[in-house]
Amino acid sequence: MQKIIKSIIVFLFIFVLLVFYNSLDRETNYSTDYLVGNKLEKINLKSFDDDKIYTSEDFKKSRYTLINFWASWCAPCRIEHPYLMQLSKEKNLKILGVNFKDKKINASKFLNELGNPYYYMTKDTTGKQSVNFGIYGIPESILINNETIVLKKFVGPLNEQNFNDIKEIINSL
Amino acid sequence: MRFKILLIIFFLSLNINLYSNELVEESKIHKNLRCLVCQGQSIADSNSDFALTLKMVVKDLIDQGKTEAEIYSFLSDKYGDWILYKPKxxxxxxxxxxxxxxxxxxxxxxxxxxxxxxxxxx
Amino acid sequence: MLSNTGNFLLFINIFLSFLIIYNSFKCLKIKNNLIFKNIYQISLLQSTLILICFFTLTSAFIVSDFSLITVYQNSHSLKPLFYKISGTWGNHEGSLLLWVIILTIFSFLFLIYNKNHPKNYRLHTLIIQNLLILGFLLFIIFNSNPFSSINPIPKEGLGLNPILQDPALAIHPPLLYIGFVGSSIYFSAAMASMISNYSGSLFAQSIKSWVLISWIFQTLGILVGSIWAYYELGWGGFWFWDPVENASLLPWFAMTALLHSLLVLEKRNTLYFWTIILCLMTFTLSVTGTFLVRSGILNSVHTFANDPSRGIYILVFLSLMIFASIYFLFSKYKPTNDLINSNSKETFVLINNWFMMFYLITVLLGTLYPIFTDAISDNKISVGPPFYNSVIIPVVIAFLFFMAIGPQAKWIKNKFSNLRSILLILSGAIIINFAIVYFLKSYSLISNLILISSLFLIMSSIFDFFKQSKLSFPRIVSHLSFGFLILFIGLNHNFSVEKDFNLKLGEAKKIDDYEFALLDLKLSQENNYKAVVGKLEVNNSNTMKRRVLYPEIRIYDNPQTLTYEASIQTNFLGDHYLTMSNIDRSEYYNIKFQHKPLMIWIWISVLLLSFGGFLSLFKNAKNN
CATH class of the missing domain: 1.20.5 (Single alpha-helices involved in coiled-coils or other helix-helix interfaces)
Structure with a gap:
């Protein structure tokens, strides 16, 4: 009996120490990657220009949609913009821009200056809609298919690697 | 006899506010939500962009008549259990x-x- | 130059530690009960040199010698002198040096103040303590050397994080380190006690003062840390159940349990192995806490700059400590006849230990659980204040009742003749609680119970004060102040008023009984920062009181940081607390106003709590 208790204690400590060791080089920053595979529901986005409302129905037409949250005041958005411009030329992909907590004048100026990659233009002036998408900082992008299932999430500005990943996914098959 | 009186006083002093707890408390919810862009703060303690947005959303949900539990499950669907300071x-x-x-x-x-x-x- | 001096001193210290261990083993072989004179001398030299080593680093900070990486990364030539000095231990490398100082000085003091205990026990303590010192010295030299130099020498330092430039935070680490690094000495003593078979009440006597000292400083360290968090973080709270805070609380629970079980060991010569376990546990938890904080595997408000290689070193050290402890415990353990009578003091000491272990396990589990779920199932969860509050608070109620009744019991056996007085006190507590609830509006069931139980503890402690002899004065002070602490926290928590709103310059807003107006915003240029100072008027229509508060938003230059300084008006009834922060891309300011009743009494209670420990230390010193 005593032996069993003793070995349980020893194993418990070994286990704890191993977990500690294992956690040492883990990423402590949080990501919402687990959203991948989920279906986005209750999409309800206001058009940037008029009163039109975009819902999930609108995204069934295109095989892939990249939802991109951006703002004119967001510096990293400028960095990722060239990639978006290139992606806008892809056939299988349509880009949905969500203008996040921004002023219309500034946003239009931003697009005039750097080009407009967006097929759909929507806005989220209060930021409340972004909560539905699990967004916590911008820029963030979500790649969905025509069933509004999340294929990939990108937190922070898109980079070369992300760009290639997106291209690979949309051009497969 | 004295013991009984004691008991009565005891329960009197406890029951005073049992009924008013049904109200959904906004600040209590704020304290249970982690500000994801901060370092170990709740959204009650932060006024980052994210915290402000989340406070608005919580207010909307309360106005829609959602209960505390429904609000938590809505947000943990979107952001994961990481957002809740009180684990389910x-x-x-x-x-x-x-x-x-x-x-x-x-x-x-x-x-x-x-x-x-x-x-x-x- | 300073770099070479420092490194040289570190190496000398390593050499001295080896020398002490070598001489101690030599001395152990000789039959008589005398310790070599040279061991004392080397020990004294070791303490002196490590202090000089520390002053070398301090002087590097004072003269802003940026040839040292640590100084370059954590200081700035324009920083006020006081913060240059406190910068010495405000960083990872320097604070480790402080660790070693405490390890070394405690080792020396333990050696010279325990002359009436057997040689074997003292020498083994010295050997183990020096092994710990060696471990940390090697860590410093190979991984975290504060004397590492940098080439080319930078012209200017990077500066110290402004929220760390604060008097409370300057003294917080030394206090806390004396507390939990000080616990190393009874870790070593406990190991030595097992190795040299020196057990029982004499062993208890030899470590009692050290446990008290570390407990007092740990308490004060936690207090200062909370006060800092209260006014500096700007959220109006003082305890956030943050992992780093928990790391300082865990050894405190173990120390408190130890403090009580030592009494039983001293007076009744039972619970020896349990006391040993607590001794080992305290320092092990301290090192675990250090590991968690320094390795960066936790997500916390109080982030140190992290580096996984540090983590590995501390983890190896921790594993060695744990397995050595387990090895000796298992090989030396024999079932003892611990005679415990119900209603005796031993029982209540055990009950104290029982609750302390519950708190310890809860806090430990809450702190580690997210790490475990992440490692095992990739599921990230948060464990925060609502968890701890809902698990711990109900249990605190029972704890307070036991804490009040316990001291009334006698050693060995006691009959409950005083049941009537207990009932009387209880009814008094209930009536007072009823009055509080009646006059100050209502609150929840659990708060009622917290107030009743804390009042019960306070009142029975006061009765005790008149009934019992002067000898139990230290204990009464500590128990009384703990009752007050919980009472004030309970009242503070229940009657706090919090208003959160946005205002722009010149605007006024009325919320419930309060009216707020942002009258003015002024820019001011200070020595090492710029500040936007708001002038806010707060009118309370209930009390007809008008007050003006001046919260600040500060922009520090090096390193560039934005901080929000709360404006706090304190009096004996409560604090008025106001923070102002800018909202991005908006002319509005977010204002957070809080009225925190009886705030200052929470601090005073903790101060009194540690004062009780002080009195006990004093009493203990007089007896021996």
């Missing part, structure tokens, strides 16, 4: 919620056992 009581968190009380019970048993053993010997 579910299978994965069974040890977290159960072990402290289990330890409390075992400790009590050990003490009673020690006392019994001693009183037999004495």
């Amino acid at each position: 009581i579910n299978q994965g968190n069974l040890l977290l919620w159960g072990l402290p009380y289990l330890a409390l019970i075992i400790g009590g048993v050990i003490i009673v056992f020690l006392i019994r053993k001693s009183s037999k010997k004495a």
